[in-house]
Amino acid sequence: MSKVYFASARIKKWKYADSMPGKLERLFKEVNLSTYFEKDEWVAVKTHFGSEGAHRIVRPVFLRKVVDALKGIDAKPFVTDTVRIKGLAYLEVANQNGINHLSVGAPVVLADGLYGNDNIMVKAGEIIGEIAVASLIYDVPAMVVCSHIKGHIQAGYAGAIKNVAMGGISSSHRHCGWKCGRGAMHTIGEGKLIWDEEKCELCLQCEEICPLEVIKFENEQFTYREADCWRCGRCARVCPEGALTLPGDDERFMKALAETAKAVLSTFKPNKVIYINFLTEIQPECDCMPAADVPVIQDQGILISDDIVAIEQAAIDMLLKAKPLPQSAASELGEKTDNILYDLSKKPYLIQIEEAGRLGLGSRQYELIEI
Numbered sequence: 022m023s024k025v026y027f028a029s030a031r032i033k034k035w036k037y038a039d040s041m042p043g044k045l046e047r048l049f050k051e052v053n054l055s056t057y058f059e060k061d062e063w064v065a066v067k068t069h070f071g072s073e074g075a076h077r078i079v080r081p082v083f084l085r086k087v088v089d090a091l092k093g094i095d096a097k098p099f100v101t102d103t104v105r106i107k108g109l110a111y112l113e114v115a116n117q118n119g120i121n122h123l124s125v126g127a128p129v130v131l132a133d134g135l136y137g138n139d140n141i142m143v144k145a146g147e148i149i150g151e152i153a154v155a156s157l158i159y160d161v162p163a164m165v166v167c168s169h170i171k172g173h174i175q176a177g178y179a180g181a182i183k184n185v186a187m188g189g190i191s192s193s194h195r196h197c198g199w200k201c202g203r204g205a206m207h208t209i210g211e212g213k214l215i216w217d218e219e220k221c222e223l224c225l226q227c228e229e230i231c232p233l234e235v236i237k238f239e240n241e242q243f244t245y246r247e248a249d250c251w252r253c254g255r256c257a258r259v260c261p262e263g264a265l266t267l268p269g270d271d272e273r274f275m276k277a278l279a280e281t282a283k284a285v286l287s288t289f290k291p292n293k294v295i296y297i298n299f300l301t302e303i304q305p306e307c308d309c310m311p312a313a314d315v316p317v318i319q320d321q322g323i324l325i326s327d328d329i330v331a332i333e334q335a336a337i338d339m340l341l342k343a344k345p346l347p348q349s350a351a352s353e354l355g356e357k358t359d360n361i362l363y364d365l366s367k368k369p370y371l372i373q374i375e376e377a378g379r380l381g382l383g384s385r386q387y388e389l390i391e392i
């Protein structure tokens with residue numbers, strides 16, 4: 022049975038050791054980082070930089086604690102994420118959200134280069150085939166995966182599996198394009214966007230959010246450069262009228278997440294990756310959206326484990342016990358909901374964890390050890 026260490030967000034004593042950063046330091050002592058990381062070893066601290074407007078990410082203070090703990094055992098950490106929008110703009114997003122060399126105490130670098138096409142094809146599985154893993158993540162020998170737990174319109178639940186899968190690969194490969202990147206999970210077939218003229222209110226939100234600026238309305242007609250489109254699906258997600266659709270398949274998507282996580286993790290030797298799930302500011306949507314809604318579930322705390330399946334199951338179990346927060350999207354569901362994430366997204370999110378277990382990434386049985 023896998024061990025999952027937990028520090029509650031509730032503060033009972035007004036002293037530093039009982040603060041969230043203080044508890045994170047105590048968790049590192051329990052986990053004993055020297056078991057996983059060596060002196061002078063480069064360690065990727067993988068997080069999500071957020072987006073302009075989505076500020077509810079893993080807070081820089083926690084990344085700093087991770088970096089300091091790794092430095093404390095003489096490892097060489099750096100903080101990283103893969104390109105979601107144009108690379109230079111994404112580094113500026115990280116900076117605006119408080120993640121920079123000065124704040125986190127280590128270099129902040131893009132895992133797949135400024136152009137997001139620095140990657141290496143890795144065998145995935147039946148659904149995805151091969152996938153473009155960010156070259157930095159492919160090459161680095163060790164990783165601490167820092168995941169902000171939240172809901173998600175496509176994944177239902179977004180945690181460590183999604184952070185490793187979606188966050189460990191590129192949007193595009195220089196030869197096989199979107200079909201070797203995230204788009205291979207997001208969509209099916211050729212992934213052509215479908216525009217419904219009858220529903221469209223010409224609000225232009227889709228055009229504004231496209232990271233590649235491939236959407237243009239000409240004579241009130243939707244057009245886009247299909248060959249350049251990453252199939253990221255953001256345009257469809259922000260459309261308030263349901264007038265844009267990216268074809269998808271929920272079950273396939275969940276299984277593809279697990280399969281891709283396995284591909285990314287296959288580039289590490291055993292016991293070289295640990296996971297930290299931050300159950301804080303649990304908002305209903307992805308950190309790549311242009312805004313972050315108020316949390317739907319109260320802060321639960323921080324989980325650490327070396328088992329990606331166990332930590333995800335533990336996070337889900339905590340979220341399922343929590344009550345919807347007042348004045349949030351969850352409270353708008355009414356009193357009846359006993360599964361906030363599903364009721365918000367209508368997505369079968371548990372499949373990603375079941376599939377990760379089936380693929381041998383870890384165990385859904387865990388022992389929760391609270392400090």
Ligand code: SF4
Pocket residue numbers: 230231232233234235236245249250251252253254255256257
């Ligand atoms: S899916 Fe939409 S937002 Fe994403 S790259 Fe294609 S057109 Fe742009």
Ligand code: SF4
Pocket residue numbers: 216220221222223224225226227228259260261262263264265
């Ligand atoms: S976001 Fe939707 S409604 Fe707005 S312009 Fe685009 S397709 Fe039309």
